[in-house]
Amino acid sequence: KNINQQEVVTAILNIFMSKGAALKLITASLRRDLNRNEVDTTLFRDNTPATQMCSAYCKIKGRDYIEQILAVFLERLMYRTEALEVDPCRCTEEEAAENTKLLHNIINEILDRVFSSKS
Numbered sequence: 513k514n515i516n517q518q519e520v521v522t523a524i525l526n527i528f529m530s531k532g533a534a535l536k537l538i539t540a541s542l543r544r545d546l547n548r549n550e551v552d553t554t555l556f557r558d559n560t561p562a563t564q565m566c567s568a569y570c571k572i573k574g575r576d577y578i579e580q581i582l583a584v585f586l587e588r589l590m591y592r593t594e595a596l597e598v599d600p601c602r603c604t605e606e607e608a609a610e611n612t613k614l615l616h617n618i619i620n621e622i623l624d625r626v627f628s629s630k631s
């Protein structure tokens with residue numbers, strides 16, 4: 513099997529994360545990119561190991577954060593029995609209007625949970 517660069521970078525990052533040294537690795541890698549960069553407009557735009565590590569780290573930590581903050585809410589939302597259809601071609605206009613209000617409330621609850629979290 514061919515292993516691509518992202519897989520290698522993610523594996524290395526996971527090793528460093530298990531040792532509590534991921535941020536040191538990412539910082540050193542980003543500094544290396546900074547020192548090698550010749551044109552300011554291309555900084556962090558290349559697909560380097562440093563940018564891939566930074567992206568992978570954010571996805572991992574972001575997922576943990578989202579699960580911690582929203583897991584119960586999202587589970588409750590997934591098992592709703594009522595439809596949330598907002599397309600008036602698929603339901604009545606009144607139902608679409610009511611469901612739109614309900615979706616706004618759901619979105620506001622999500623945002624409230626995120627903004628009130630301490631992480």
